Amino acid sequence: MTDYGHDLLFGAFITPAARPPTHAVELAVAAERAGLDLVTFQDHPYQPAFLDTWTLLSYVAARTERVRLSGNVINLPLRHPAVLARAAASLDLLSGGRFELGLGAGGFWDAIEAMGGRRLTPGQSVEALGEAIGIIRELWDTEKRGGARFDGEYYSLKGAKRGPAPAHGIGIWVGAYGPRMLRLTGRMADGWVPSLPYLSGGPANLAEMNRRIDEGAASAGRDPSAVRRLLNISGQFQPSRGSLLVGPPRQWAEELAEISLEHGVSGFILMADDAAPIELFASEVAPATRELVAAGRAR
Amino acid sequence: MGYGHRLEFGITIPPVLPEGAAAFARRAEELGYDVVTFRDAPGRSLDAWTLASWVAGRTDRVRVGAHVPCATPAVLARAAASLDLLSGGRLELGLGAGEEAAALGEAIDIIRGLLDAGERGPLRFEGEHYRVRGARRGPAPERYVPVHVEAHDPPMLRLAGRKADGWVATLGRIKAGGIRAANGLLDETAREAGRDPREIRRLLNISGRFSGERGGFLDGPPGAWVEDLLPLVIEEGVGTLVLATDGAEGMERFAREVVPALREAAGRELAGAPSGPAVRPAWVRARRQPGIDYGRIPASLGENAVEPGDPAYARVRSTYLRGGAPGLVLRAGSPEQVAEALAFARSHPEVPLGIRSGGHGISGRSTNRGGIVIDLSKMDGIEVLDEASRRVRLGPGARWMDVAAALAPYGWGLSSGDYGGVGVGGLATAGGIGWLARKRGLTIDRLRAVEMVLADGSVVRAGGEENPDLFWAVRGAGANFGIVTSFEFEAYEVGEVGWGQFLVDASDTAGLLRRWGAAVEVAPRDLTSFIILGAQRPGRPAVAQVFAVVDSDRPEVVAGQLEPVARAAPVYDQSAVITPYASVMANAQGSYHEARGEPVARSGLIRHITPRFAAAAEMLLRSGAAYFFQIRSVGGAVSDVAPEATAYAGRSANFHVAAFGASPERLDAAWDAMRTHFEGTYLSFETDRRPERLREAFPPGVLERLRELKGRYDPENVFRDNFNIPPAERRQG
Numbered sequence A: 001m002t003d004y005g006h007d008l009l010f011g012a013f014i015t016p017a018a019r020p021p022t023h024a025v026e027l028a029v030a031a032e033r034a035g036l037d038l039v040t041f042q043d044h045p046y047q048p049a050f051l052d053t054w055t056l057l058s059y060v061a062a063r064t065e066r067v068r069l070s071g072n073v074i075n076l077p078l079r080h081p082a083v084l085a086r087a088a089a090s091l092d093l094l095s096g097g098r099f100e101l102g103l104g105a106g107g108f109w110d111a112i113e114a115m116g117g118r119r120l121t122p123g124q125s126v127e128a129l130g131e132a133i134g135i136i137r138e139l140w141d142t143e144k145r146g147g148a149r150f151d152g153e154y155y156s157l158k159g160a161k162r163g164p165a166p167a168h169g170i171g172i173w174v175g176a177y178g179p180r181m182l183r184l185t186g187r188m189a190d191g192w193v194p195s196l197p198y199l200s201g202g203p204a205n206l207a208e209m210n211r212r213i214d215e216g217a218a219s220a221g222r223d224p225s226a227v228r229r230l231l232n233i234s235g236q237f238q239p240s241r242g243s244l245l246v247g248p249p250r251q252w253a254e255e256l257a258e259i260s261l262e263h264g265v266s267g268f269i270l271m272a273d274d275a276a277p278i279e280l281f282a283s284e285v286a287p288a289t290r291e292l293v294a295a296g297r298a299r
Numbered sequence B: 001m002g003y004g005h006r007l008e009f010g011i012t013i014p015p016v017l018p019e020g021a022a023a024f025a026r027r028a029e030e031l032g033y034d035v036v037t038f039r040d041a042p043g044r045s046l047d048a049w050t051l052a053s054w055v056a057g058r059t060d061r062v063r064v065g066a067h068v069p070c071a072t073p074a075v076l077a078r079a080a081a082s083l084d085l086l087s088g089g090r091l092e093l094g095l096g097a098g099e100e101a102a103a104l105g106e107a108i109d110i111i112r113g114l115l116d117a118g119e120r121g122p123l124r125f126e127g128e129h130y131r132v133r134g135a136r137r138g139p140a141p142e143r144y145v146p147v148h149v150e151a152h153d154p155p156m157l158r159l160a161g162r163k164a165d166g167w168v169a170t171l172g173r174i175k176a177g178g179i180r181a182a183n184g185l186l187d188e189t190a191r192e193a194g195r196d197p198r199e200i201r202r203l204l205n206i207s208g209r210f211s212g213e214r215g216g217f218l219d220g221p222p223g224a225w226v227e228d229l230l231p232l233v234i235e236e237g238v239g240t241l242v243l244a245t246d247g248a249e250g251m252e253r254f255a256r257e258v259v260p261a262l263r264e265a266a267g268r269e270l271a272g273a274p275s276g277p278a279v280r281p282a283w284v285r286a287r288r289q290p291g292i293d294y295g296r297i298p299a300s301l302g303e304n305a306v307e308p309g310d311p312a313y314a315r316v317r318s319t320y321l322r323g324g325a326p327g328l329v330l331r332a333g334s335p336e337q338v339a340e341a342l343a344f345a346r347s348h349p350e351v352p353l354g355i356r357s358g359g360h361g362i363s364g365r366s367t368n369r370g371g372i373v374i375d376l377s378k379m380d381g382i383e384v385l386d387e388a389s390r391r392v393r394l395g396p397g398a399r400w401m402d403v404a405a406a407l408a409p410y411g412w413g414l415s416s417g418d419y420g421g422v423g424v425g426g427l428a429t430a431g432g433i434g435w436l437a438r439k440r441g442l443t444i445d446r447l448r449a450v451e452m453v454l455a456d457g458s459v460v461r462a463g464g465e466e467n468p469d470l471f472w473a474v475r476g477a478g479a480n481f482g483i484v485t486s487f488e489f490e491a492y493e494v495g496e497v498g499w500g501q502f503l504v505d506a507s508d509t510a511g512l513l514r515r516w517g518a519a520v521e522v523a524p525r526d527l528t529s530f531i532i533l534g535a536q537r538p539g540r541p542a543v544a545q546v547f548a549v550v551d552s553d554r555p556e557v558v559a560g561q562l563e564p565v566a567r568a569a570p571v572y573d574q575s576a577v578i579t580p581y582a583s584v585m586a587n588a589q590g591s592y593h594e595a596r597g598e599p600v601a602r603s604g605l606i607r608h609i610t611p612r613f614a615a616a617a618e619m620l621l622r623s624g625a626a627y628f629f630q631i632r633s634v635g636g637a638v639s640d641v642a643p644e645a646t647a648y649a650g651r652s653a654n655f656h657v658a659a660f661g662a663s664p665e666r667l668d669a670a671w672d673a674m675r676t677h678f679e680g681t682y683l684s685f686e687t688d689r690r691p692e693r694l695r696e697a698f699p700p701g702v703l704e705r706l707r708e709l710k711g712r713y714d715p716e717n718v719f720r721d722n723f724n725i726p727p728a729e730r731r732q733g
């Protein structure tokens, strides 16, 4: 059993489709009403079929009251970390502390370059992400005196004004798969959000990946529990039992509880573009999973 | 000195109070301000874009002006389109603070290029400061997003003159006396760039103090403010005054005591002017089509007219199945506006004219190249006129899925077709073969009256009593006679229905069609069924989809009636549910059409699926010439109506057959072998324009009467976009 000691979170991963523009907003509101803890949107600024994720997050924050929001994950190569820091803090302040910052190093370099972004190798993009996290934390730190300075390979700050400070400790959650990114996550991040459909070996892959994060954390003198483990999942509800996450809500709950107890995952984010599965996930799967995990942790 | 813009008022929201920002903006909205603006300031203040997006989510009407830095123009363009879409067209994009003119000019070109989603092909831009290498355009914003440029020095002013939709200056950084010179520079550079200076709105940020006695400029009682501001509006052409204030009190007093007096004093012309640009930007005008007199578009239609360079063009150029590039789309909101649009179109007899409701025309060419389209999608009302007689009034622009949803709470329905996205206007003027056809007849069989605009611009009613000839013609050939602006129907009771979907083996195609046809013909009228096949691919199992609605909510009745139809061939997959009629119809997405090319479709009405016909159909499908082949059941109640009762005359048929192909030649080669079996055509599914088709759609007596009526109501053949009936020659003497 692995337990990093976080309460369970249940969320939705909603496509930020531009047409019709209200669809994503309505689903986010439905997710809140259904009782989910978290609403997230992917961020692909080169994709014109999608709304701009930052704008959508800000708009949805204004349309909701309670649910937490995050990019899943924000595309760093097309968004400058200094701008992100201020925007994230602003959104956190406006929403009363409901914002978390999911961040990714980027991957579709042709499209990024077409938009005017800088092409990086995978290795460089990991380093750039590390610098970005440093800059963001620096700008959020308004306790420190004087302008923020940072002299990196990819970004620099020359005495930038600090602030605003966010309303709560915004979690920086990283979408990571490769060994370097996982170590970086362990060293610097507050959370980790991989997607289950991308794991070729299924949930079993999580063990090895967790180990890399834990090592990264240890190397920076951090406790592994400093990094919350979340997981984007997809599946299908049906009356009869089927393969992993294809079946009735009870089956889902058992499988998610097992993943949680086995690998310490404490956040499940459902990829869904209809209200019906989101509602089932919130009303049936989430409470049952919580119970099973609580029972399992107590043992 | 004025630029013809409506005088507007704005408020700058200080970016410091997270809790207060939305409340402040909402209060500004209540007070009637036209726009709230946000500007980026470094340090502890909130990020302006985030704040503007947040405020857009908490307000409904007020426009949102976001003044932001431009780090990556392509990303900002997508963000701008997104905020405009989410806010329902309320964004004004402000740029320029702290930027360099040359770089900003490039950024504006990139932003405009990406917002121009009507333009096909990716954007390429190689500048000194920015590069974009093949970024896809879009999303299309809700409206034209005006770009306002803040400028206080000559290079920036020149840039604004060349490229901006609005010039923003802050009083203090510019002296009141300096506005004239700045305007001069703007106007001059605008003209040099081939623009009209009226394209540029002049916005001025102001601040001041309300006090008992005049202390100085904008320092004193409201009357003094009016005295100070009036010359700026009247003489310097300032179109928008934006007040910067920290306190709610200043905002209240300005709105209550300064704005009304200024409006009054500034006079009527300014109050009545449009809030958008007084003239379309030069780069939009550059795309205008020769042959259309854009300068004479009636004022009432101006704000809703869409031209090729407009951002809304992407949403209106094409229809569901047909790519188009019209020169002008006039979106009418009332019968009067329809008549005005029609008069405008008639003054352009040389260019094509299309009439569009739901944009699902196949025979109906509701888009075109270089011509005019009158779009009725805004006239989408659904209204119950009388509960006792179940009378309802539908606007032409309503979609049938919305009609079904609106009637459901009354327990009523109207059979229309199988697709919820289809519009009322095109379908209810042609026929309407829908899910309850065998039980309830065609859609037009429940039509009781219409209101329509005739070619001469008159608005008339037609029904059983009034203009009965016209009413006869409208029910089957309506598109030839005018523009229907409202339809009155008598609905009937429909609650939950049985809805069956079956995927069946079609390897014995002819046998399947025969058995399905035979089962449908003997089924009770509760049942209406459609069957769909696609082109058969070598190596893949041939399959067909069978759909059926049974107008009953009793499971045993539904199951009993579905079973014989489904048994026409081995079933691979099936589902049968009892569900509201409205949910059967709720099968279209709410977005716009962007088809390319031309549909090729053929239609025929047939009495029975005979073995010879079934064999010919199998040949057609084997040939690969049809990628979509559908047979719908009619008969039943459709055949209860006498053939002479409506212009739709194919009353004897039990089935309607339609095929879509890629090439007219290939499709005809196979289809012609089937022609001998048909007894007429349903015009809606026929794209062939040869005269023979007209004789198939209408039997001789009907066609003669239609031509005679066409000669009476539309002698100059204005309405010719859908299965055109040539008017009869006027007899001499």
Ligand SMILES: Cc1cc2nc3c(=O)[nH]c(=O)nc-3n(C[C@H](O)[C@H](O)[C@H](O)COP(=O)(O)OP(=O)(O)OC[C@H]3O[C@@H](n4cnc5c(N)ncnc54)[C@H](O)[C@@H]3O)c2cc1C
Pocket (backbone or CB within 6 Å): B319, B320, B321, B354, B355, B356, B357, B358, B359, B360, B361, B362, B363, B364, B365, B366, B376, B396, B416, B417, B418, B419, B421, B422, B423, B424, B425, B426, B427, B429, B430, B431, B432, B433, B434, B478, B479, B480, B482, B483, B484, B485, B684, B685, B721, B722
């Ligand atoms: C996916 C799909 C499914 C369909 N299913 C069915 C079906 O099940 N049963 C059926 O009967 N038909 C069906 N149709 C055919 C459909 O009824 C016709 O194409 C109809 O013309 C579409 O109406 P519209 O208002 O959406 O189209 P539009 O493209 O807006 O109009 C088509 C034509 O109708 C005329 N017209 C439009 N509005 C008016 C008006 N207010 N006054 C006078 N003339 C007007 C114009 O000549 C115009 O060119 C289907 C079409 C499609 C694309």
